[in-house]
Amino acid sequence: MEGVCNVEYNRDYFKGKTAAITGGASGIGLALAEELLESGAAKVVIADINQDHLNEHETRLKKQYGDRVKGILCNVTSEEDMKKLIGASMEYFGGQFDQLFNNAGAGFMGVFDDMTDADWKAAFDLNFFSALYGMRAVLPIMRKQGGGQIVNTISGIAFSPMAYQTRYAATKAALNGLSLTLRYECWDDNIKISSATPGTTATAIFGDTKPPDTAQTSHQSASRILNGVVNNDRLILGDDSDLAGAKSCFDYDSRDFLDEYYLRVARSRREGKLAF
DSSP: OTTOOOOOOOGGGGTTOEEEEETTTSHHHHHHHHHHHHTTOSEEEEEESOHHHHHHHHHHHHHHHGGGEEEEEOOTTOHHHHHHHHHHHHHHHTSOOOEEEEOOOOOOOOOGGGOOHHHHHHHHIIIIIHHHHHHHHHHHHHHHHTOEEEEEEOOGGGTSOOTTOHHHHHHHHHHHHHHHHHHHHSGGGTEEEEEEOOOSBOSGGGTTSOOOTTOBOHHHHHHHHHHHHHHTOSEEOSSHHHHHHHHHTTOGGGHHHHHHHHHHHHHHHHTTOOOO
């Protein structure tokens, strides 16, 4: 996006740390991995379901960072796979699991009346339960070692619900609620938990649709997320539009404006136009 650069963050915070990232072989997940490695992370796991992408980027990153990076094939919708991912990461890390980024997810557009229970299950399996499985597996490890950090990727749609994205909005709102309640259950165990929106970012989530001209790059999003990780922000906001949305969406005094805005988006999308 013209005029937008990576946010400067305290890279020293990540030096010597270990991190596992789901959805780590593309988009924001891959950018997070690259930023962490550049910041001096001791070891980074990129987990993904796409074997070709995983092989490509593991090979590329190993050429630059050596044995500080490892790719692990993982279907995050399977609790058994997520348990295996956490266990294999722990072994690779040598016994210290500092950070988990539950980043895998998808956008799920569609008309509500056309959706089946199977459609809803698929959305919750990927966007909600995958993170739940990851946290369920890693929290005992982090408690035992005396602390850790978990970042769950939600979306601005969690607090700015858009028409024709009912599954996306519902799953990300649920994950946000889970993350922020667990934040305080785990606080006294020295485990930091945050929700992070990526902002409007040009990634594969847009599919065949051209991203908005205002979309930022994956590295711009990753740098903003990592700045929030350093600050242990409760809600990490990936761009300025998410910041504005978080402030205004449930503002009672803005109710008329918000009705007009969301109705305009709904009508545009009904006509097949991309609108935000």
